[in-house]
Amino acid sequence: MVSLANPEAVVVGAGAVGLCCACALAEAGLRAVVLERDRPGAGASWGNAGWVVPSHSVPLAEPSVLRRGLRWALDPHSPLYVPLRPDASLWKWLWQFRRSSTESHVRRAVPLLVRLQRRSVELYEQLAARAPDFGWRRAGSLSVFLEPAEYRAFLQELDLLRREGVAAEVLEGQAARAREPLLRREVTGAVYFPEDAHLDPARLVTGLMEWARQLGVEVRTRCHARLVRHGTSVAVELDDREVRPAAVVLAAGAWSALLLRSVGVRFPLLPAKGYSVTLPGRSTPQIPLMLSEARVAVTPLPDPEGPPRVRLAGTLELGVWSEELNPTRLSAIRRAASRYLELDPEGGEAWAGLRPCTPDGLPAVGRPRGLENLVVATGHGTLGISLAPVTGELVARVVAGEEPAELELLRPDRFGPRTG
Numbered sequence: 274m275v276s277l278a279n280p281e282a283v284v285v286g287a288g289a290v291g292l293c294c295a296c297a298l299a300e301a302g303l304r305a306v307v308l309e310r311d312r313p314g315a316g317a318s319w320g321n322a323g324w325v326v327p328s329h330s331v332p333l334a335e336p337s338v339l340r341r342g343l344r345w346a347l348d349p350h351s352p353l354y355v356p357l358r359p360d361a362s363l364w365k366w367l368w369q370f371r372r373s374s375t376e377s378h379v380r381r382a383v384p385l386l387v388r389l390q391r392r393s394v395e396l397y398e399q400l401a402a403r404a405p406d407f408g409w410r411r412a413g414s415l416s417v418f419l420e421p422a423e424y425r426a427f428l429q430e431l432d433l434l435r436r437e438g439v440a441a442e443v444l445e446g447q448a449a450r451a452r453e454p455l456l457r458r459e460v461t462g463a464v465y466f467p468e469d470a471h472l473d474p475a476r477l478v479t480g481l482m483e484w485a486r487q488l489g490v491e492v493r494t495r496c497h498a499r500l501v502r503h504g505t506s507v508a509v510e511l512d513d514r515e516v517r518p519a520a521v522v523l524a525a526g527a528w529s530a531l532l533l534r535s536v537g538v539r540f541p542l543l544p545a546k547g548y549s550v551t552l553p554g555r556s557t558p559q560i561p562l563m564l565s566e567a568r569v570a571v572t573p574l575p576d577p578e579g580p581p582r583v584r585l586a587g588t589l590e591l592g593v594w595s596e597e598l599n600p601t602r603l604s605a606i607r608r609a610a611s612r613y614l615e616l617d618p619e620g621g622e623a624w625a626g627l628r629p630c631t632p633d634g635l636p637a638v639g640r641p642r643g644l645e646n647l648v649v650a651t652g653h654g655t656l657g658i659s660l661a662p663v664t665g666e667l668v669a670r671v672v673a674g675e676e677p678a679e680l681e682l683l684r685p686d687r688f689g690p691r692t693g
């Protein structure tokens with residue numbers, strides 16, 4: 274068993290990203306320890322929708338979201354809500370988001386995100402063959418529309434994905450209902466993406482924990498880590514000691530920016546709160562559904578020990594740090610489900626989590642300039658489950674001294690110079 278006296282790599286944060294990094298480092302032969310201040314999966318990685326979706330490779334920062342954003346931002350019932358307040362980090366983030374939301378950014382980001390997500394699908398396939406069952410299914414996903422204008426706009430944007438070879442099957446009206454019998458008659462049309470996959474995120478976290486243990490990784494819970502800078506390197510400070518490993522991997526989700534700041538790196542990362550409701554043993558869709566106008570994801574979660582469940586997940590409240598359950602947001606998600614689906618959305622178990630969001634909708638992976646042993650692995654926003662395995666692989670390559678070409682767009686210092 275690894276001891277904190279001699280780890281070669283310390284990973285801060287036991288969410289999906291941190292655990293995938295630790296497994297990849299251990300597979301590369303390193304002695305790795307994960308430090309988690311609470312319990313594994315305590316952050317965003319537990320109750321999310323569990324989608325792994327090359328079809329969702331358009332970054333959040335894109336021109337049309339700006340147009341919708343103005344309409345949505347101030348409405349607490351809308352899928353995207355920005356509670357405006359005099360907070361410099363919020364305004365700076367919004368300004369950078371606006372600057373990033375361009376056609377040229379989308380043209381650069383889409384091919385990269387498709388490639389990374391496809392690699393994650395391959396890595397999940399390998400994991401599913403070795404680790405405990407985490408509900409991995411490659412059944413595709415269906416994006417569903419009520420409003421003809423939204424549907425038409427989406428069909429036009431499909432070219433972006435098709436250019437990257439993402440297969441998409443257009444299903445108008447009755448054809449959509451034939452594909453998914455739970456859809457209401459009001460549905461205008463849908464697009465089926467056969468390449469997409471999904472999983473049960475809570476079982477992913479527990480499966481990764483077990484797989485990490487088998488690889489010899491030590492996961493320490495209730496262990497709050499702080500970062501301390503010593504010249505060009507970073508140490509990890511715990512209550513009773515300081516550890517100076519060869520590599521420190523920062524995978525603390527939405528909280529990563531605070532830790533980065535403590536070692537003089539400014540990174541514009543904000544939490545974007547989302548909610549889910551998990552309904553027990555009801556009529557379950559055959560495949561994951563995106564209720565597009567409402568931005569609500571519906572995921573069937575097969576349970577080996579009981580009847581299948583269905584999870585409704587959505588909303589994005591930018592800059593909100595609390596994980597408190599807001600009844601207005603939860604009822605907006607339930608209402609959306611009943612507009613699209615023949616399904617009783619009441620009851621079940623509610624959950625909220627904070628997505629770590631960057632202003633350009635791309636994660637931050639790699640070494641910040643000037644700090645030789647720190648590797649950042651955060652900022653995955655709405656794609657942290659999708660991108661966790663490929664992030665682990667990239668982090669292991671960086672720690673081994675490689676400079677993967679994929680990381681050019683993901684540099685942690687891309688928003689400005691390092692300070693301090």
Ligand SMILES: Cc1cc2nc3c(=O)[nH]c(=O)nc-3n(C[C@H](O)[C@H](O)[C@H](O)COP(=O)(O)OP(=O)(O)OC[C@H]3O[C@@H](n4cnc5c(N)ncnc54)[C@H](O)[C@@H]3O)c2cc1C
Pocket residue numbers: 285286287288289290291308309310311312313314315316317318319320321322323324325496497498499524525526527528529532545546547548549570586587625626627628629650651652653654655656657658659660
């Ligand atoms: C409603 C909702 C639906 C979503 N659906 C999807 C989806 O379908 N597909 C998808 O790809 N993504 C989805 N996401 C996004 C995804 O959940 C996140 O991107 C992902 O979970 C982030 O993982 P992470 O490991 O980076 O962070 P987290 O899971 O938040 O983990 C960070 C961990 O670091 C720990 N930590 C923080 N500070 C410290 C410290 N100082 N010391 C030690 N530990 C620390 C925290 O306790 C936490 O456990 C969704 C998110 C939400 C909210």
